[in-house]
Amino acid sequence: MKYFKKIIPFAVSIFFVILFCYAAISKILDFENFQAQISASPLLNKLSQFLPYTIIIVEFLIAGLLCYRKTRTIGLIGSLVLMLIFTVYITLLLRTSKNLPCSCGGILEKMSWQQHLYFNIGCVVLTIIALGINLKYSRPAE
Numbered sequence: 001m002k003y004f005k006k007i008i009p010f011a012v013s014i015f016f017v018i019l020f021c022y023a024a025i026s027k028i029l030d031f032e033n034f035q036a037q038i039s040a041s042p043l044l045n046k047l048s049q050f051l052p053y054t055i056i057i058v059e060f061l062i063a064g065l066l067c068y069r070k071t072r073t074i075g076l077i078g079s080l081v082l083m084l085i086f087t088v089y090i091t092l093l094l095r096t097s098k099n100l101p102c103s104c105g106g107i108l109e110k111m112s113w114q115q116h117l118y119f120n121i122g123c124v125v126l127t128i129i130a131l132g133i134n135l136k137y138s139r140p141a142e
Helices: 002-029 031-040 051-066 069-096 106-110 113-137
Strands: none
Touching: 002 031, 002 051, 002 069, 002 106, 002 113, 031 051, 051 069, 069 113
16 A cells, blocks of 8 residues: 555656657647637737746746655645636636637647546546545655
């Protein structure tokens, strides 16, 4: 059981490092399209000058925080916040517009908005579990 207390936050962290690096690199490789898709979003078009850069930087930053045990908790909190923001954004899009391009990049771009919402909800749940375990068992014994 002690093994699972350490492996779950580590495995979830590795998953998010891969996910965020993959997504950020996909966005960089097709940056003009990524920026155009954000501009096409009625919810984000006013932020389209700086938001693409911000998203990429934040994804890499959180991935970096997840790589080290000392910063893993901060990285998991960042992952949770970022995934919650993405989930709320997708929920708002599903309620207001259905024919918008996805600005996620790579394989995630192939998902429907509904599939993407379920994926994000799963990621939020994974992060909450990993964060809870990490917070509970990473504290020094008193």
